[in-house]
Amino acid sequence: MLAKLKQEIARVGRTASWSWTGFRATWVNEKSLRQWGVINLISAFFVFYLPLSGGERAVLLALGLLILVVELINTAIEETVDFISLERDPRAGRAKDAASAAVAVTAIAGGLAWLVILFS
Numbered sequence: 545m546l547a548k549l550k551q552e553i554a555r556v557g558r559t560a561s562w563s564w565t566g567f568r569a570t571w572v573n574e575k576s577l578r579q580w581g582v583i584n585l586i587s588a589f590f591v592f593y594l595p596l597s598g599g600e601r602a603v604l605l606a607l608g609l610l611i612l613v614v615e616l617i618n619t620a621i622e623e624t625v626d627f628i629s630l631e632r633d634p635r636a637g638r639a640k641d642a643a644s645a646a647v648a649v650t651a652i653a654g655g656l657a658w659l660v661i662l663f664s
């Protein structure tokens with residue numbers, strides 16, 4: 545039982561370490577992740593500076609982080625497509641465009657949440 549628990553803790557530790565490696569590599573290589581990181585910091589400043597409710601703060605912070613999540617997935621898709629083949633193919637283009645659209649839609653959701661909260 546204790547051995548199983550130790551094994552599980554070690555596995556969670558390894559997974560966390562790979563996740564951190566993935567985040568750092570994407571941060572270094574992808575300018576857009578760094579840009580969204582800066583936007584998140586600015587947004588977080590105003591989230592705590594303005595007199596917002598706890599619920600409003602939670603929504604704005606969560607949507608900001610969600611943009612980073614989708615940007616990481618976008619990078620994973622781009623890297624996978626390029627790893628499989630660098631040949632031009634409409635399916636590869638559609639996969640990359642769909643991933644990019646996912647980032648855009650998430651960013652619009654974050655922007656809309658800010659607008660609704662500020663002007664309601």
Ligand SMILES: Nc1ncnc2c1ncn2[C@@H]1O[C@H](COP(=O)(O)OP(=O)(O)OP(=O)(O)O)[C@@H](O)[C@H]1O
Nearest residue numbers: 576622629630631632633634636637638640641644
């Ligand atoms: N193998 C391919 N076949 C067809 N079209 C492609 C292919 N690779 C890229 N494209 C097209 O070029 C666009 C840009 O792809 P690219 O891999 O250069 O992304 P990127 O410029 O690194 O994007 P980002 O700025 O989001 O990191 C894609 O969204 C897609 O429309």
